[in-house]
Amino acid sequence: xxxxxxxxxxxxxxxxxxxxxxxxxxxxxxxxxxxxxxxxxxxxxxxxxxxxxxxxxxxxxxxxxxxxxxxxxxxxxxxxxxxxxxxxxxxxxxxxxxxxxxxxxxxxxxxxxxxxxxxxxxxxxxxxxxxxxxxxxxxxxxxxxx
Numbered sequence: 001x002x003x004x005x006x007x008x009x010x011x012x013x014x015x016x017x018x019x020x021x022x023x024x025x026x027x028x029x030x031x032x033x034x035x036x037x038x039x040x041x042x043x044x045x046x047x048x049x050x051x052x053x054x055x056x057x058x059x060x061x062x063x064x065x066x067x068x069x070x071x072x073x074x075x076x077x078x079x080x081x082x083x084x085x086x087x088x089x090x091x092x093x094x095x096x097x098x099x100x101x102x103x104x105x106x107x108x109x110x111x112x113x114x115x116x117x118x119x120x121x122x123x124x125x126x127x128x129x130x131x132x133x134x135x136x137x138x139x140x141x142x143x144x145x146x
Contacts, residue, residue, distance in 0.1 A: 012104065022057075027143050028101035028110045029057040031136040035114045036062055036099075039121060041129030045070075048092055061088060063096035070096050076120040083116040107140055 013021055033047075033055060040046045048061035064070050070088065074097050077083045086098030099117070101110055114133050121128040 025057045025102050028105060031110060031139050032060045032099050032101050034135040034139045035132035036060060038132040038135045039128040042127035044126045044128055048096060058102040059098050059100045061096060061098050063092050067095055069094055072124055073120045076124060077116050081116040083113055
């Protein structure tokens with residue numbers, strides 16, 4: 001079954017075209033970074049990778065600024081909205097989460113995830129900059145021509 005799944009994944013990549021796949025990943029990554037950048041203005045969360053040029057186009061890792069548990073936010077997203085965020089790894093485990101934007105992921109999926117995270121930040125009263133989802137939408141609207 002794994003070989004059949006691999007074949008299906010490769011067929012999807014070939015159908016879209018490798019350069020188009022890389023472009024989609026770059027666009028979704030930057031849209032996610034725009035949202036996290038806006039949210040981080042509230043001082044509760046931050047990028048796990050502080051140097052912008054070192055951030056990956058595959059996943060965005062987010063940590064709490066004061067080393068507090070990110071579990072209430074992760075739980076809110078899962079229990080109330082059905083969105084499962086990736087766990088933070090290594091030294092950040094329990095103090096952050098990850099948003100993936102690689103693979104079979106598209107703009108509506110990312111925007112949905114970002115909306116749920118922004119909703120959780122507001123519902124839990126966590127200090128965050130406003131307009132993260134709007135920043136992501138604005139970036140994608142400018143980057144994906146009509």
